[in-house]
Amino acid sequence: MTSRNRKAVIGTDEFIKGIWRENPVFVQVLGMCPVLAVSNTAINALAMGLATAFVMLMSNTLVSTLRNFIPKQVRIATYILIIATFVTIVDYAIEAISLDLHKSLGAFISLIVVNCLILGRAEAFASKHRVRHAVLDALGMGIGFTLALLCLGGVRELLGDGALFGVAVFPDGFEPWIVMILPSGGFFTLAAWLLLINHMQQRKEAKTGRVQEVPR
Template identity: 55%
Template sequence: MTKEIALSKEFMKGVWDQNPVLKQALGLCPTLAVTVSAVNGIAMALATTFVLVFSSLIISLIRNLIPNQVRIASFIVIIATFVTIVDLVMKAQFPELSKSLGPYIPLIVVNCLILGRQEAFSSKNTPFRSLIDSLGMGTGFLIVLFVLGGIREILSARTLLGFQVLPDMYEPWLVMILPAGAFITLGFMLGFSNFYAMHKKEKTHKEIIDTYLSSKSQRLATHRAEVLAQEKAALEAKMKAKEKSDDKPTDNDNQQ
């Protein structure tokens, strides 16, 4: 049970606590460049997650075989192998989507999100933990790119995943197609993320203080009850001693 909780925390770390975009500001180049639609965001995130997961597994498996002096170069070669696979598959199976994403699929090779996880985590942990970590980071990256691309698509084209969600009377925001739209949307997302994190932190602090005060009150109440019980026992002992003293016959009574 404890192991399952630890693995769950490892996964959720990438989804929220250490989200690559909202918390660490990693991979911002593709995040801002390709998210003109939700489909583009999903495709970019899935491609990045594929590369991240498999490169993390390979690097974790051979981490003890890679000389420290050439570890970064070795990481890049492994990452580039999987990026090439993704690029070729997308060009063959999804040519329009590949064209829409442009050079940002090949640029996954130097994505600081992937290289950073290899250096910080995969090269120091077991394959299973590296798998959980990479899946969590990939999921967090996917959520951000989908939300960012979805907001921009809705406001600029009245659609989401190709389906119309706003009426024709709505005037599209052309700025959302431009890089400025990406910066504005991401700025609001970062603001909301930081606000929620601060609110959660304050709530946690309040809960800690309330728990401490409640525990202290209980300890004081317990101590007071113990003191009262001791005083009661002492008083009862005194009363019993006095009763015994009163019942004991005096010398005058004996003479009579």
């Protein structure tokens, strides 16, 4: 393999790993608060996922650009300030685009600041890698996060409201499962997805006969 080829492979890997192998929600179980809180409808979940992905992309880029200038002792505080700046931008942008969406997401847009996933990526990846890789990493993690949120939001809206993205899916006779819209539905749906993924992982291990390392 030529060196250019290998570089390309590394780049794609940074991108792919966030979507499936190290999926932030299902595998790393990070950033749970927004995942559970705003996944009651698919559209909320999508908006939250995109907002988080944008903040992560921008903060990863900036942190990686400034990685040689930020003193070690105050790095966490600096990262949090960088993240808070972009979250403020997103907050005002969403308010300008759609007031309804801003109302239904509420304080959870501001709470992106304390999403441990974003700070985790800044500290564990962006502060140690080149800008190009940090951007790919943020894109992969962002897409993985958004997909996971959509998985939850889709199931909850489908069962709790009989609709998907606000469009009725089931015939009139469908009795909606109210519990899915309630907070406890979030816990149950996430637990169900985790069970499914654990089960698939175990079956794969049994088939290949080797234990796969799950990054925690």
